[in-house]
Amino acid sequence: MKGLNQFLNTDVEVVISGDTRFVGTLIDIGQDIFVIFDGCNYLYIPLLHLHQMNKAKIMTSTEKPFLINPEDPMIEAETQAFSYRNTLNKVKGQFIEVYVTGGRSIHGYVTNVLNDYIVFFSPVFKILFISMHHLKWFTPYSTEQTPYTLDNSQLPVVPSKVPLVRNFEEQIKKNIGELVIFDMGEVPEKVGLLKDVSNNIIELINASGEPVIWKLNHLKTMHLP
Structure with a gap:
């Protein structure tokens, strides 16, 4: 069975948990995660939350495929074993946007990846413990961006000093x-x-x-x- 691989490098429509919908180019598939590019951002989505994927329907003759820069570092980064956990470890200390619940996403960075949850620092919520089973998607910021345009001095990338256990x-x-x-x-x-x-x-x-x-x-x- 071809499965998701038949859609690689094509524009797709995706429905995930919470009836959230995306349209973009499927650029990579890992063991338990996939990536689409929506024209602006790389969206990393755990397969756990995938409900539906199909080829995107071109509605008008003016619509064009999403253009991906093959030299983009986010593409080059996926040359090793590509999995949900490995990707979270790679983005530790990098500013990202994550979506978990409700009508809002959270901005900040991962400080620790444990067995079934991550520790996330947000300038709004400070230290959050987020279940990996409920993280719907995340997208890295460009290297020049920071949440809310805060200075790096206001967002020190340091590991959490809270005592942690694996579960x-x-x-x-x-x-x-x-x-x-x-x-x-x-x-x-x-x-x-x-x-x-x-x-x-x-x-x-x-x-x-x-x-x-x-x-x-x-x-x-x-x-x-």
Whole structure:
């Protein structure tokens, strides 16, 4: 079966989790990730979130294929074993945009790649723990760009000094007894005092003092206020 390879170097329409849609040129396919170029950005998308891919339909005679610069360093970078984890490790310390949940993406850089989550520094949210199962796509900035046009002095690329463990659930456990924010606070009930973490179940105490239970599998990010 040809699978995705039949679309290499052609313009495609892609649908991923959350009914997010992209149109661009499929330029590479890895073990568990693929890359499309949408005319402006290289979008790295884990295969886990791919719902549909088909050849892009040219709607008018004025539409042209996306033009890719073969000397672009982002293309040259994929000469080694190309996988989701390897790519995240390659972009550590490089400013990127990632999309996880809700109607907004997050800008910053990866500081650590663990077994099933990454540590991400954002100038807005500071240190975020992001489940690798829920990261929908990411795109690197050009080397000249920084988030919000901040100076590099305001965005020091240094590894997180927070003590880390390899597993997302175990990392969350380290914050029992503290106020935590899941999924960037998009739902008020995802903000509260972390009471317990056990067998993939999270217990929070909300602002009213009531317990709220969440299934860890469905939580995408965590950070501290």
